[in-house]
Amino acid sequence: MPYYSDETIEQVRQSTDIVQLISGFVNLKRKGSNYFGLCPFHNEKTSSFSVSENKQMYYCFGCHATGNVYTFLMKHENMSFMEAVQYLAEKAGIKLPQADESEEAKRIRGRRERLYLVNTEAAKYFYKALRSPQGELGLKYFKGRELSEETMQKFGLGYSLQYSDDMTKYLQKKGFTIEELTAAGVSSYDERYGARDKFYNRVMFPIMNGSGKVIGFGGRVMGEGEPKYLNTSETEIFEKRKNLFGLNLARSSRARNFILCEGYMDVISLHQAGFDQAMASLGTAFTSDQAMILKRFGREVLLAYDSDGAGVNAALRALSILRACGMSGRVINMQPYKDPDEFIKNLGAEEYEERLKKAENGFMFEVRILRKDYDFSDPASKTAFYNEVAKKLCVFEEEMERENYIEAVSEEYGIPKEALKKQVISLVLKGGVKLPETGAENAAGRHTAQPRSEDNDKYAQRVLLTWLSEEPQKYKGISEFISADDFTDPIYHKVAVRMLHDMEEGQPNPAAIINMFEDADEQQQAGQVFHTKLDAIVTDEEKEKAFRDIVLKVKQERFDHDNKAAEGGLSLEEKLAQKRLMEDLRRRIRP
Numbered sequence: 001m002p003y004y005s006d007e008t009i010e011q012v013r014q015s016t017d018i019v020q021l022i023s024g025f026v027n028l029k030r031k032g033s034n035y036f037g038l039c040p041f042h043n044e045k046t047s048s049f050s051v052s053e054n055k056q057m058y059y060c061f062g063c064h065a066t067g068n069v070y071t072f073l074m075k076h077e078n079m080s081f082m083e084a085v086q087y088l089a090e091k092a093g094i095k096l097p098q099a100d101e102s103e104e105a106k107r108i109r110g111r112r113e114r115l116y117l118v119n120t121e122a123a124k125y126f127y128k129a130l131r132s133p134q135g136e137l138g139l140k141y142f143k144g145r146e147l148s149e150e151t152m153q154k155f156g157l158g159y160s161l162q163y164s165d166d167m168t169k170y171l172q173k174k175g176f177t178i179e180e181l182t183a184a185g186v187s188s189y190d191e192r193y194g195a196r197d198k199f200y201n202r203v204m205f206p207i208m209n210g211s212g213k214v215i216g217f218g219g220r221v222m223g224e225g226e227p228k229y230l231n232t233s234e235t236e237i238f239e240k241r242k243n244l245f246g247l248n249l250a251r252s253s254r255a256r257n258f259i260l261c262e263g264y265m266d267v268i269s270l271h272q273a274g275f276d277q278a279m280a281s282l283g284t285a286f287t288s289d290q291a292m293i294l295k296r297f298g299r300e301v302l303l304a305y306d307s308d309g310a311g312v313n314a315a316l317r318a319l320s321i322l323r324a325c326g327m328s329g330r331v332i333n334m335q336p337y338k339d340p341d342e343f344i345k346n347l348g349a350e351e352y353e354e355r356l357k358k359a360e361n362g363f364m365f366e367v368r369i370l371r372k373d374y375d376f377s378d379p380a381s382k383t384a385f386y387n388e389v390a391k392k393l394c395v396f397e398e399e400m401e402r403e404n405y406i407e408a409v410s411e412e413y414g415i416p417k418e419a420l421k422k423q424v425i426s427l428v429l430k431g432g433v434k435l436p437e438t439g440a441e442n443a444a445g446r447h448t449a450q451p452r453s454e455d456n457d458k459y460a461q462r463v464l465l466t467w468l469s470e471e472p473q474k475y476k477g478i479s480e481f482i483s484a485d486d487f488t489d490p491i492y493h494k495v496a497v498r499m500l501h502d503m504e505e506g507q508p509n510p511a512a513i514i515n516m517f518e519d520a521d522e523q524q525q526a527g528q529v530f531h532t533k534l535d536a537i538v539t540d541e542e543k544e545k546a547f548r549d550i551v552l553k554v555k556q557e558r559f560d561h562d563n564k565a566a567e568g569g570l571s572l573e574e575k576l577a578q579k580r581l582m583e584d585l586r587r588r589i590r591p
Contacts, residue, residue: 004085008097010512012085015092016069018056018511025076025296040076040296041065043326045397050531055469056511059531066527068511076296078209078242080112115237118176118184119206119214125167126158126204126217135159137222138203145265146345151272154249158204160197160219167197185216185232199230205264207232207282208248210293215243218264218283231283241287244294246271246279253277257300257356259332260286261340262314266304269341273349275356278304278340286318291325301329302359304340311339312369319362323395330359366392367409386415390423460553461492462532465499467547469530472508475500478551481585486554488561491517491525555585 019035022028028035028051039049042063049065051058059066065075073084089096129135130142130152138159142152160167168187172178178195181187189195202219209215216232232238244250246267250258255277261267263280270278277299281290294301303318305311315331322329332355337343344352360368367389374385389409396402406424410417465487468475484496495513502508510530517523559578 130159156206160199162201240282266340329362331365466532475503486558
């Protein structure tokens, strides 16, 4: 239950224009009555993302993402519902009323805030511990890495003491419960040892979200110990795949690019050297979620991964993920050093700046690494390389872009251009080239509900609700025939109850209906109700006939549903009554 009234939530929503809001994140162009752009929730090259000014809703015809201003912020900016309400209220200049002070409302309202507060207090504890006599080991480590006090302050670096429960006791004295400490991921609990610190004898790196709130920690052990690096486990406010270390600082950089690193120290060293656009993934491989976060900023991504074999493989995977999300990347050459930290210490910031300018095109980097697996002295191996390159070139859908890469690869590796072009065109025309697996999930796959298989059986119900949302004046002509009970799907029924009531009152409001659903999948399915594609209808006469047929189909589906639901089926008398009613409807609902 939200702790703001429905009236307040609706006031904030109505004070926000969805086109204006989404235009701040997506380049929209008007086409007819709607606005279209590239979907921010999945990779595409054609604009299938639609924003309706009239409905105050968005819908993607590709991945089926849908919703209103609240769901957009929740998906795009990883906000909670309450955070979205507060964000939009502030932008609209609306002063939110005092929250409902019931115990249940307090619990729901305060849960995420308490977890943020736990992490903030833990970060303060680690920060002070580093500068205490007991933190000498950690301070020595950071100074050995040539970090200045200013840099350590900038990143809030700290130290977890060698005692296994010191921080837990400290936070308990601050008023936090064991349950809150374990839920935030800073403590663990078992029956034998009780509550203990999750981190001890480690230098600590606070992890912040894009808004600068502490959501977790990374810790490097001092001396011997496993694991060498330890991160906060997944919590209600911390998902590794959806956050990046240093993003809160890098997003404010004036640089035209982002530098993506592998480790925390690489990021910190680059910032100290003046490259404040650096960030890193969180102890895991780069993910499509992180790529989609970077895509929002419209900047080029430069990969500063280690120059060893593992780093090269990580770079190849990251390039594939970036491409799958509609982005390009370039690779920084850090030879003869392994990582940015070593490079900066030995060659300095000016030379690193030169390496940024000369960063290698991501595709050409992939081809260069591929070349190492083939022996050009062997004609068969050489031919195999040419064929593999041709397959890779098929990823470029635009002819001009593909032509430019064919020319570049041909020149670099001495491949006859026309022969390479012919082979690429042949593969493209066959359409059977399977792109290499990258582990890059469809960026929309985890965020959007796919259409349910049973939806095809209730297509008419979706069409009728879409039609009425776009032409609410038609409801008056069918109101005596159609009721919410005719929508047999539970979600469609709930939508219809509210929607038909609003139409009776003369105030249809599709965008507000989304807020009736708390579950993300149900929000998705409810949103699709208002965006079902209608077949092209040329004349008014055809349109009226199609509308009549849809109404009759919905009514027939209701009767079929009742028959299946009845134990042993409907009686003969009931079936005859339904048949007479359908015949009556056909006569009374004129095309």
